[in-house]
Amino acid sequence: MSTVSREPQREPDRAWRDSPVDPSEAEEPIKVWTRDEVLALRSRHPLLSPWRVVAAQAAAGVLVTILGWLLANRQEVVWSALYGSAAVVLPNALMARGMSRLRVEKAGAAALGFMVWEFAKVALTVAFLAAAVKVVPDLSWPALLVAVVVCLKMNWLALLLQGWKIKRSPDQRSSTHDGC
Secondary structure (H helix, E strand, O other): OOOOOOOOOOOOOHHHHHOOOOHHHHOOOOOOOOHHHHHHHHHHOOOOOHHHHHHHHHHHHHHHHHHHHHHHOOHHHHHHHHHHHHHHHHHHHHHHHHHHHOOOOOHHHHHHHHHHHHHHHHHHHHHHHHHHHHHOOOOOHHHHHHHHHHHHHHHHHHHHHHHHHHHOOHHHHHHHHHOO
């Protein structure tokens, strides 16, 4: 016969007990922004277009392919790097198209749409990489993987450059172009 031990019940958190019953009592009222306030916010924090990221990834893929051709001067390195670039760029382009066509009003639906397109992107990338052995003759794994990593890192570089661009004031941006 087994015995069942019961743990003593813990006292609820004090913060939870002291909070108001109705959550609307604790929240501040929602402020509706004017058109000018929204435009001012958008001018200070411009959106990063996903198509710019896809274009940057494609450009990075082409540069890695050219660099592989110059360093190795072997056709299998060129095709492997090009295929690795395509394994990243094409699924990201599909996701960018899907997300740009997604029109939802609720945050939950937007999050679900993002997760669906992200899953599709990852699944397509994995399918590309799995098919590489059959599609690319004399596959060079190092060239393929270098192209994949470089193209994937373009996401972070685009975000970094966007943040750097926002932090600079408009007068600093114009003064750097005057001296060229």
